Amino acid sequence: MLFFSFLKFWDVSDFRVVFQFISLFLNNFTFFVDIDLLLQKFQCSRVHLDLSRVESLLLGLGNPQNQLPIIHVAGTNGKGSVCAYLSSILRKAGYSTGRYTSPHLVNWVERISVNDQPIFPNELYKILQKVENAIAPNQDLPTQFEVITIAAWLYFVYRQVDIAVFEVGLGGRLDATNVCPPPLVSVITSISREHCQILGNTLAEIAAEKAGIIKKGRPVVMGVLPLNAQQVIRSQASKLKSPLIITKSSRQLKPGWAKYKCSSGKYIKYPLPLSGQFQLTNSAVAIAAIEVLQKQGWNIPESAIINGIAQTQWLGRIQWTTWKRQKLLIDGAHNPGSAKALRDYIDSLSATYVVWIIGMLSNKDHFNIFRELLRTQDRLYLVPIPEHNSANPRELAQLATTICPGLESCYPHTDLPSVLDIAFNPSNKDGLVILCGSLYLVGYFLSLQSS
Missing domain, CATH: 3.90.190.20 (Mur ligase, C-terminal domain)
Structure with missing residues (x-):
């Protein structure tokens, strides 16, 4: 079961790749079990959002989060597919791209990938051991999410990626991913009611938590939000003097095709492989974030946007x-x-x-x-x-x-x-x-x- 579930995340169009994968899998099989056992130590029954544990551990590990340019993505829904679009576009533009998302569907390795290929289990296990060994005897135990997030920072630095796309786990302000330096661009995809017992009972309160990823002077891309949530994001962006890019949904041309209006007024027509009307918004949010990077000097041609979106895969969502x-x-x-x-x-x-x-x-x-x-x-x-x-x-x-x-x-x-x-x-x-x-x-x- 583990073999086939992991195999689906790999490019197996070439039989040589399949045979190579089988050999690597047999050598790595026990690591799947070892990863589960190691992470069980950090399982807790309640959510305790606090950045101090993560910051302390990262300090002892050399602050790898400060060595990477990142895109930081928050939102109630859509953030996973936006991360998938972004990483696929950046890869097509020729950049080595890390992607960190959650939760996983089958195996922990899905959460951490480089160029859309998940980390191998033996590599993940070694990095998790490194994180575990960095915990001082008198230190509060980090959560599973905090440990795997730190592992992602370490892996991306080890792989020397050009850029990393990080998905927020819960909320934003106190999420373990929010220890990063000011990102290239922050993205807030959508806001609706979820995790109310933690984030707040109103959309404004939830929006305030997600607005916590906005950093001073750094651009923020905002998806289509309810008015009261939108006002919170606008206010925080204004307070921090962060340029705010308000995204409108792309238009459907025909099933499987969409058209996005760029900030220059030019239109980009692109195939849209993921199902659901909401992907018109998610893909538009991703393109808006890419436009921010283009203005910062990243070389991302229109062909990379079109081909990157066309080849985006995101399992388990419609x-x-x-x-x-x-x-x-x-x-x-x-x-x-x-x-x-x-x-x-x-x-x-x-x-x-x-x-x-x-x-x-x-x-x-x-x-x-x-x-x-x-x-x-x-x-x-x-x-x-x-x-x-x-x-x-x-x-x-x-x-x-x-x-x-x-x-x-x-x-x-x-x-x-x-x-x-x-x-x-x-x-x-x-x-x-x-x-x-x-x-x-x-x-x-x-x-x-x-x-």
Whole structure:
């Protein structure tokens, strides 16, 4: 299972690459287990945002974060795909590009990549050991996210990348990635309600946390935001004298093609491989950030933008795939904003009804996610998410039938593989099968699919 799940992140179009990969994988197999065991030491049940632990460890490791030019990307939704667009464009422009994103779907190595190729497990394990050895006996233990973030800084310096794209994990102001020096450009993709118990109960409060990545005098690119969130970003950018670039969505020319209006007034037409109307905004945000770099002297031709976006891949986000040769759609849809985006995409397909396979973490906004997704005549199967703090499927079923009493059926189940087979039985033949609710559930599905 590990072999195939890791193989999907590599370019295996050449058989020589496949054989080389098999050899390397066999030599590295035990490191997958070792990485999990090492990082388990830093697992904690609650989120404690604080930069002091990260700053102290980085100081002892030579402050690698100060040795790299970076693009810093925050936002409720869209930040992962924006990072994917950016790294692909920069690679096409000839720059060695690091990318750090979270969470991973199957393996920890997915989080850290150079030129869109994930770090090898033996390399990650050695770097994690280095981080662990730098922790003083009397020092507070860092979190898993803090440890893997520090590992990313170290790896990118070791690989001597030209530039790195860093995705914020949670919020921005106190996120472990926010120990970086002033970035080339800060990016805030979108803002909606999520992690309210940590970031705040209003969009303005959440926006204030994300605005924490804006640095004095450094440009900031802002996606399409609600007005009250936008005002917070404008205010912080003005306070810090940071040039603010307000992005408008690209226009769809036809399915799979878009047009972006540059700051010069010129238009760029480009293929858009990722599904969903929101990718018109995400791709526009990425291009706006690239325009900032161009003005700073980075050599990024229009052809790199077009070809980079065309070859962007981002697994688990409105992704068509198969289960036993039958077509289904998978997506994280782990908050109301992303659930609405998924529902908008589904409605554009004119499906008769949807066969939902949903699992969610216990701390998510179940009510509003269901409210965005479910419609009369839909069929719903609830499943747990293995090895995570999963919501109870029976409790989710009760909530779903309360929110959408017109559901054709609603059943809690104990495991995903059996539900997948049920979802594709002949009685559901006219429905569109969709698996969503958590990126961890999507990752579990991908591991099952690979095996």
